[in-house]
Amino acid sequence: MSQKLSRLLHSIYPQPDLLARLRQLLPQEAPPSQSTTGQRWDQSTAILITYADTVTAPEEPALAVLHRFLSQDYGTVPLPILHVLPFLRSFSDRGFAVCDHTRLEPHFGDWHHLRELAHGRRLMADLVVNHVSASHPWVQQFRRGLEPGSSMVLAPADLQGWDHVVRPRSSVLFTLMDTHQGLRPVWTTFGPDQVDLDWGRLEVLESFAQLMRAYVDHGVDWVRLDAVGFLWKDPDTTCLHRPKTRILVQALRLLLEQYTGNGVLLTETNVPEEENLSYLRSGDQAHIAYNFPLPPLLLEAILSNSCDLINRWLVRWPRLPQGSTMLNFTASHDGVGLRPAEGLISPERLHNLLMRCEERGGLVSHRTEADGSLSPYELNIAWWSAMAGPATTPRRLQLERFLASQLLVMALPGVPAFYLPTLLAAGNDHPTYCKTGCRRDLNRTRFDLQALRRDLEDTDSPAAVIRILMAHVLGIRARLSAFHPEAPMALLSPERNDMVILQRGHRDDPGAVWVVQSFREEAVELNLSLLAPQHNGCWRDRLSQRTIDSRRLALSPYEVLWLQAV
Incomplete structure (x- = not known):
């Protein structure tokens, strides 16, 4: 395997000690064999997405509270894979600006709590590969001219040739940082506190391979590559999905498969559909890609009372290599991405969708185009609020719309995934948004454990009804081979x-x-x-x-x- 990795990575890392350093990343023994079925997934596979602290209790580590809630209060719902959103120490962006790769957020608990959470389920975790927080030790070393950080931060010597960069933010692309050499521009795709890494340095790959190994040692075998499409930058290009990005995805997949025979690598690329699917087409990059066109198309169909657009999309469902599939979902910790709907929803229908979501308390986020103009990038709204009726009768058919949306997620080829606040019928969290100013916080509600239990004990509450119906439907689905993720x-x-x-x-x-x-x-x-x-x-x-x-x-x-x- 070290020889295979060396041949794959030689174009990026031509140093003579490449093979020896790659051998240090590989386990001494062969990975455990794959599951007895010989498959990474079947029709019983379903994912629950949650932050570590979505459910909280006083004076308890959040991961311990989450473990207790899922085991005692939500154990009837068969969701065997748990995606815990970023849990490492972070300075901002709700975990996606990591400042320490060795420790968890203190109020979440520690590595032991993560291992406990893995009992009876499989864990999925994020590798935030594009960037780290400006407070990360690597960035602080860069500022002082110390290794390894001095070589790991992406700080281009020439600021020319980057006019075509495509990214999802309207903040500046380069942030000036005070260093031992004076002010230096560093690449910040997602904002000033998220400093991009230089994947041209083998030390970066080594560090993330070691982190992935630590994940596996604590019960993680599904790994999500966050914003991986932005990883490699070439001048005079969009800096998206570059050939060396794909080589690195292949390498990370091979490493994961060496660490665990049940490893599944997912790419998160919130981009137009064909770009997203390109990580599956070759059969040697991702195992799973997020089905990003589904949420906006499904939302548009429900709110317009017409499913013509989603039918036109479904008729050309992609043929994928064996062992590859899609992750189907309606809501996640982010908003409803609109770039994947490009070419699928007309400007007029898109405008109507934005208006209907704003009428239901949602917001629209924008990105900066190459010419400096702004275009809609994301809808920020809680899925439960989006399922409401018109202002005069908001509760009429809200539950029916909601359940229909989740049932379509379960019916399509691929693995279904469900966001915990959505299953708990959380509406738009305007109080938190007003405090933070972050539009995505509309859909990131936190729950007090005792209050949540009282809500679930009320058999008429939407959360209680949804729990019963989800347990029923997922149980039926698990017995129907026609719903295997790769069934036609x-x-x-x-x-x-x-x-x-x-x-x-x-x-x-x-x-x-x-x-x-x-x-x-x-x-x-x-x-x-x-x-x-x-x-x-x-x-x-x-x-x-x-x-x-x-x-x-x-x-x-x-x-x-x-x-x-x-």
Whole structure:
């Protein structure tokens, strides 16, 4: 393996001691064998996304509280993979400006608490590979001219040739930093406190490989590469998805697979669809990529009362190499990205979507284009608030819209992922936003454990209803092989604007499932003979367990059926 890595990385690190240094990164023994199924995922695989301190209790480490809550209060919901958002010590950006790679945030707990959290579940963690906080020791060493930090910070000697850089922020690209040599410009893609690293230095790769090894030693085997598309910078380019970035992704995947036989590498690239999929196409970069077009398209379909755009998108679902798949989701710790919807939603429909979200208390974030103009980059809104009706009747059909959105996430090829505040029916957190001024904080609600337990004990509360229904549906999904992440899908509704109809699994397979999902606020009718013309018998809805023996079926607003031929 060291020889393979050396050949792969020689174009980036031509130093003569490359092979010897790579050998130091590899384990002495072969990694544990892959799971007994020989697969990294199946139809029971589902992810819960949360911050370490989404649920808190006085005087307790946040990771211990989270462990107790998930085991005692949310244990009925089968979510076997837990993505704990950045937990290392950080100065800003809610964990994404890491200032110490060796210690956790003190109020989260320590490495022992992380290992305890891994009992009975698989953990997923972030490698924030593009940058570190300005308070990180590497940056402080850079300022004083000390190694290794002096060589690890990206500080270009020439500020010319960067006019075409594409990035998601309107802050300055270069930040002046006071150093032992005077003021020096350093690259800051995401803001002044997030200083970019120079991946042309082998020390950077070595440091992140060691961190990934520490993750694995404490129960992590799914690793998310945060903002990885920005990793390598070449002048006179957009500095996105450069060839050497792809080489580094390949190298990190090989290293992860050496550390754990069950390793899964995910790339987070919130960019137009084909750019995002490019990390899967070759079969040797990411195992999973985030399905970023899904949230804006699904949100637009629900709020416009028309699913024509999402049907047009679904009809050209990508064919991916075996062992690769998508991560499907509606909400996350970030907002709803709009760049992935470029070319998929017309300017007029996009404008209407932004207006409807603002009517529901959301905000719009912008990025700076190459010509200096601003364009919408992200919708900041809690998904539960986005599912509300018009101002006159906000609660009408809110739960139905919400559940329909989560059920589509479960029906598509790929691995479904769910954000904990979304499952807890958290609305827009305007008080926190008013304190911090960070628009993303609208969707980063924290919960007191005791208050949350009281809410879940109220069987009429949205959070309690969602918990029961999610446990029910995920349990059913885990028993249906047609929902394997790599099982085939056919779209049967390409021209419809009232419903999405999917066939999962092969038509002749007795385990095939037909997903029928209404996107209307009023009842709609479906001729069931359109699903499988050769089938003359009954249908069974696996969600409700009812048998349907009529040819025509009326669907209630936002109703969802998972049908199997009887």
